[in-house]
Amino acid sequence: SVQLEMKALWDEFNQLGTEMIVTKAGRRMFPTFQVKIFGMDPMADYMLLMDFVPVDDKRYRQVTPGAAGYAFHSSSWLVAGKADPATPGRVHYHPDSPAKGAQWMKQIVSFDKLKLTNNLLDDNGHIILNSMHRYQPRFHVVYVDPRKDSEKYAEENFKTFVFEETRFTAVTAYQNHRITQLKIASNPFAKGFRDCDPEDWPRNHRPGALPLMSAFARSRNPVSSPAHQ
Amino acid sequence: SVQLEMKALWDEFNQLGTEMIVTKAGRRMFPTFQVKIFGMDPMADYMLLMDFVPVDDKRYRQVTPGAAGYAFHSSSWLVAGKADPATPGRVHYHPDSPAKGAQWMKQIVSFDKLKLTNNLLDDNGHIILNSMHRYQPRFHVVYVDPRKDSEKYAEENFKTFVFEETRFTAVTAYQNHRITQLKIASNPFAKGFRDCDPEDWPRNHRPGALPLMSAFARSRNPVSSPAHQ
DNA sequence: TTCTTGTCACCTAGGTGTTAATAT
DNA sequence: ATATTAACACCTAGGTGACAAGAA
Numbered sequence: 001s002v003q004l005e006m007k008a009l010w011d012e013f014n015q016l017g018t019e020m021i022v023t024k025a026g027r028r029m030f031p032t033f034q035v036k037i038f039g040m041d042p043m044a045d046y047m048l049l050m051d052f053v054p055v056d057d058k059r060y061r062q063v064t065p066g067a068a069g070y071a072f073h074s075s076s077w078l079v080a081g082k083a084d085p086a087t088p089g090r091v092h093y094h095p096d097s098p099a100k101g102a103q104w105m106k107q108i109v110s111f112d113k114l115k116l117t118n119n120l121l122d123d124n125g126h127i128i129l130n131s132m133h134r135y136q137p138r139f140h141v142v143y144v145d146p147r148k149d150s151e152k153y154a155e156e157n158f159k160t161f162v163f164e165e166t167r168f169t170a171v172t173a174y175q176n177h178r179i180t181q182l183k184i185a186s187n188p189f190a191k192g193f194r195d196c197d198p199e200d201w202p203r204n205h206r207p208g209a210l211p212l213m214s215a216f217a218r219s220r221n222p223v224s225s226p227a228h229q
Numbered sequence: 230s231v232q233l234e235m236k237a238l239w240d241e242f243n244q245l246g247t248e249m250i251v252t253k254a255g256r257r258m259f260p261t262f263q264v265k266i267f268g269m270d271p272m273a274d275y276m277l278l279m280d281f282v283p284v285d286d287k288r289y290r291q292v293t294p295g296a297a298g299y300a301f302h303s304s305s306w307l308v309a310g311k312a313d314p315a316t317p318g319r320v321h322y323h324p325d326s327p328a329k330g331a332q333w334m335k336q337i338v339s340f341d342k343l344k345l346t347n348n349l350l351d352d353n354g355h356i357i358l359n360s361m362h363r364y365q366p367r368f369h370v371v372y373v374d375p376r377k378d379s380e381k382y383a384e385e386n387f388k389t390f391v392f393e394e395t396r397f398t399a400v401t402a403y404q405n406h407r408i409t410q411l412k413i414a415s416n417p418f419a420k421g422f423r424d425c426d427p428e429d430w431p432r433n434h435r436p437g438a439l440p441l442m443s444a445f446a447r448s449r450n451p452v453s454s455p456a457h458q
Numbered sequence: 459t460t461c462t463t464g465t466c467a468c469c470t471a472g473g474t475g476t477t478a479a480t481a482t
Numbered sequence: 483a484t485a486t487t488a489a490c491a492c493c494t495a496g497g498t499g500a501c502a503a504g505a506a
Contacts, residue, residue: 021499024463028497062460100327118462131461172462173499180499189497192468250475253487257473291484347486360485401486402475409475418473421492 002139002161005034005108009186010165017077018168019179026115026126030187033111033137033166040101045144048094048104050111052127055134055167057082062175077169080132090127091140098144118172129170137166231368231390234263234337238415239394245407246306247397255344255355259416262340262366262395269330274373277323277333279340281356284363284396286311291404306398319356320369327373347401358399366395 004010009031010018021027033050040046061080092114096103117126129135142158144150150157174180184190233239238260239247250256262279269275289306321343325332346355358364371387373379379386403409413419 030498096325098329184499187498189470190468190499191470193499259474413475416474417494419475419493422475 001038002141003036003038004163004166005036006031007163007165010163013179013182014165014167016178016182017176018166019171019174019176020116020168021174022116022118022129022131022170022172024117024119024122026117026122026124028112028115029137029168030183033114033139034108035139035161036108037104037141040105040141042100042102042105044101045098045146046101046104047097047142047144048109049091049097049140049142050094050114050127051089051091051138051140052129052135053089053138055136058134059130060132060134060169077175090125092125092127116170118170131170131172134167134169136162136164137168138162230267231370232265232267233392233395234265235260236392236394239392242408242411243394243396245411246405247395248400248403248405248408249345249397250403251345251347251358251360251399251401253346253348253351255346255351255353257341257344258366258397259412262343262368263337264368264390265337266333266370269334269370270372271329271331271334273330274327274375275330275333276326276371276373277338278320278326278369278371279323279343279356280318280320280367280369281358281364282318282367284365287363288359289361289363289398306404319354321354321356345399347399360399360401363396363398365391365393366397367391 013031020029059080059082060077062077092111094109094111095113096109115124115126116129117124118129118131119126120128122128139161140158141161145153145157147153169175174183184193242260249258287308288311289308291306321340323338323340324342325338344353344355345358346353347358347360348355349357351357368390369387370390374382374386376382398404403412413422
């Protein structure tokens with residue numbers, strides 16, 4: 001069995017509609033997909049991998065509620081047509097694969113090397129996704145069968161785990177400001193954009209409490225900021 | 230068979246008398262011990278590990294040639310008595326162990342996670358060495374025998390490789406300035422102490438050329454520098 | 459108008475020798 | 483005297499969202 005780590009954080013993002021940035025060079029996911037694994041044979045070899053399947057066959061687009069003059073990203077999505085044709089879909093093997101069950105179970109397994117890209121010609125082995133489409137991450141455990149004719153047992157030698165709270169929309173720029181603020185508040189690498197008490201997250205964070213979202217006020221290179229409203 | 234990477238650099242250090250810093254928290258080696266491996270069974274599992282054995286049973290101390298007033302570290306070592314009693318001696322397993330021969334052979338194997346410490350009570354799994362003693366790094370390849378009674382074949386299932394040019398003296402502070410300068414010139418993490426053409430190393434470095442050693446002139450926090458000579 | 463790209467300041471994380479103070 | 487320690491400035495390496503400019 002498999003347990004999703006940081007489930008409370010995933011839930012918080014999922015409630016707002018998780019977005020993941022895709023770039024040409026590849027971007028990590030945040031939150032990172034991490035799991036605790038139970039019930040493996042400690043002495044047997046396993047491969048761990050992830051892939052991403054479309055949640056639906058729709059393409060989305062952003063609705064702009066701002067009246068005249070100023071466009072403000074919202075949390076509402078419009079269906080903008082049928083999905084782009086899906087490419088075969090890559091998989092990402094956990095770099096420690098293959099490894100013994102004991103190794104996988106003794107600590108949290110983290111897919112922090114996995115990167116998402118929108119570059120259809122990517123040759124870095126990153127996961128290729130279409131921007132403005134929704135995806136469901138999947139986690140697969142493959143038992144390395146020592147038998148000679150292991151191919152015959154492929155069907156019974158792997159198990160797939162899906163956590164619906166890890167669904168997200170691939171984007172090239174954040175669409176929902178509340179997602180941006182939650183990323184800034186919870187991702188250590190975005191600390192430079194925080195405006196609030198830097199000690200308040202995640203140390204004192206209680207799941208269920210309202211996320212702190214004052215970072216938007218910060219403006220590093222003060223350019224002619226358009227009148228808001 | 231095994232080939233030492235960066236042999237030219239190791240030779241250059243060895244010619245001066247390589248020194249490696251040991252600290253309480255643990256310090257990496259520089260140069261890093263790296264090898265290319267040939268002739269493994271691509272499908273078999275191997276463990277890769279290193280250990281460190283005393284080169285002799287001597288303790289060293291620094292000779293101070295400076296006359297009165299100013300002590301200047303030299304490249305001469307004096308034997309200062311018998312070695313401290315050796316502790317059992319830890320080993321460092323390469324963190325990718327165990328892995329298939331194919332995996333080990335397809336790229337350079339780097340022991341850059343290995344750290345040296347002088348803390349006899351270290352509980353981080355680092356290699357414990359005595360300062361002012363000389364050591365010989367050893368590299369071991371262990372074939373993971375799939376047979377039930379594999380213990381019986383332990384003798385024939387491993388092979389040890391020793392590169393004499395990787396010998397070094399463990400120190401808590403550098404004793405030979407030429408070693409310091411060569412470290413500064415060749416270790417990217419010490420770039421801040423370079424004084425010479427920053428592009429000149431290692432790009433244009435020809436083994437056999439005299440190492441560039443002008444970095445000593447640099448003094449960051451200019452304190453009352455004692456008159457030299 | 460909407461979406462994408464490339465650059466940037468600002469971070470995390472951690473590897474350097476230097477230095478002054480301390481220990482032996 | 484000689485050896486060790488801890489704090490420090492300065493790096494490498496690379497992960498953030500902001501922003502302006504470009505593309506569709």
